[in-house]
Amino acid sequence: MRFSLIMSEVAHGLRRNVSMVISVVLVTFISLTFVGAAILLQAQIGQMKGYWYDRAQVAVYFCTASSDLKNCNSTEATAAQKAAVKAQLASAALAPLVKRVEFESHDQAFERYKTQFADSQFANFVSPEFLNEAYWVNLKNPLQADVLRESLGSLPGVEEVKDQRKYLDPIFSALNAASVTAISIASLMLVAAALLIATTIRLSAFSRRRELGIMRLVGASNRFIQTPFILEGVISALVGSVLAAGAVVAIVRFFVQGFLGSTIQTGTSLIGMTDALLVAPVLLLIGAVLAAASAGVAINRYLKV
């Protein structure tokens, strides 16, 4: 009885306020889509970090006859120098940090170079002795690359100690900037959404002020008076949230997986549907809580005794 009465009040209110309800739906839709995009970007950054940091190695390049950097003086690194580096890597100080070490000779480097640049004509001009011999080091914790650089960088015969992670940092900072932008737009829009919901509910209450006055006079409980208005706000915001969740899922499905997945072809480092499906309920929750809170504040004015 009471439930059906409340629901009919809600339906009545939504119908009477159609244009305001539509604007609430649209504003929550857009703002929550931004929130979802920001969350997805963060997830993407995390995913890429996990994927690439695991694979990123530290390269200890040895001098070649053609390199004239500080330690080298255009002389090839000697076997003794290479042995010193190897010993250092196996020492008590570094061994616990290192997961795996591989040596790459001139010829191996040349093979890799040829496959990497197979399409390019550079491969024809390069000969094995131009390419550095190197130790490729996988660290247990990629963040400790600096330790390696400090302890190996100044050894004789070592041209450079290079942390591959450094190549990824600009990408991550770009993604981070994008997600910060999305979050700031989203929070502005959420403020707008909250105010719009409050205004809508206040309008709805104003158009029903006669009923409200009589309800208060005859002793309808505050909760009974509040509930239809709060539901009105929550329902319209939830419609927007559902649209936003749909948009987020569609973005992942068609843009990330479909477009990016086929162009970049490193599918493993991209976020997938599971991430999108995790974000969707978060958006619904944000929408519902936001609407309930702002509608509750808005209607409270009409309940003051």
Next chain:
Amino acid sequence: MIRFDQVTKLYSGNARPALNSVSLEILKGEFVFLVGASGSGKSSFLRLVLKEERPSSGHIHVLGQELARLANRKVPYFRRNLGVVFQDFRLLPQKSVFANVAFTLQVTGRSKGFIQEAVPDVLKMVGLAGKASRLPHELSGGEQQRVAIARAIVNRPAILLADEPTGNLDPLTSAGIMTLLERISASGTTVIMATHDAGIVDQMQRRVIELVSGQIVRDERQGGYQTQAIPVQAFQTAGTFIPPFAGTDAEISAGARASTPDPNEGVSR
């Protein structure tokens, strides 16, 4: 039933109180007229009983509860024991007579079965048995006020507050409404009616409480709108104020009469 204890009500931005140190007691089943000029504090009195306003000082007890101690969320449940009728009826224009009366019961969570039984009963009691499906604008003023009364008493309240219920009605229709209120009173409901209608007050010969500028100047059993007897109260210690009517006819000075028009007129609404 209702007890006011040194109650003063000040509205912000107005130095003169709407009610000034009012003390009174109204017992169960009494029929009380509240008379006085506009702005004398009648409506403020009713609003205080309903806990629509808080007194600036003093204590109000209604139905055994001290209103200041009544939590806000319990006010709705308290109000279910009170019925209220206004001069302007305050019916919902788009709802039928039946729906208007049923609305009270619906929003207080009564069952459909109860509503189906109680509403026709009360409509019959106020004399609108055949008009349950009419809309308010299809009824005369007197009939609309009957609907409002039906709405106020359908919950069987202990107290019925009526704020100038006959103010918009012609004398004959008013008499009908008064008969109805008398019948409600006879069934044990305490009725408090604020009114300007001298004829009704004189005819009914019930308890009359007269307010002037927020003070009780007369509280008389079986009184008329204007009294011939000398009222019991001897108060008003402060200042130059001379309560009008506080004396024999001969003593009423022209000055006291002239002071009656009230600068606060309409403030209490």
